[in-house]
Amino acid sequence: MSYIKRKSTMWVEAVNLLEEADRLHRQYFRLAQGRASGPTWEPPVDIFEAGQQLTVLVALPGVNADHLEVLVEGDTLRVIGERPIPAPGRAHIHRLEIPYGRFERRIRLPGGRYQINEFSLIDGCLVLDLQRLS
Secondary structure, three states, rough: HHHHHHHHHHHHHHHHHHHHHHHHHHHHOOOOOOOOOOOOOOEEEEEEOOOEEEEEEEEEEOOOHHHHHEEEEOOOOEEEEEEEOOOOOOOOOOOOOOOEEEEEEEEEEEOOOOEEEEEEEEEEEEEEEEEEOO
């Protein structure tokens, strides 16, 4: 009897893990809300603060630095760009889970004014180092 119970528990745990993985995928690569001609997806972001420094990591695998625009507008950081679809024009697509096309992420910054000190694309992540001005 305990064998059946253990097997059942393993199944429940497996289903829970699959549901969590699906939830995380939707959270991190969610489609943007807005006009059809506007951005089609929003990349996930991490923000770390240490003193007057703010480090922002934006997950952008497959995005070339030439396709990025980064702006600080008041208390908002905007990361705008495009990840082109790598498939040839006549390719038959069997599965398309990675978001492609225009993206924009608006990130509200902690209180104060900021300027971008460094901007680099490392291992598929945009790394921004911002300095608090006030």
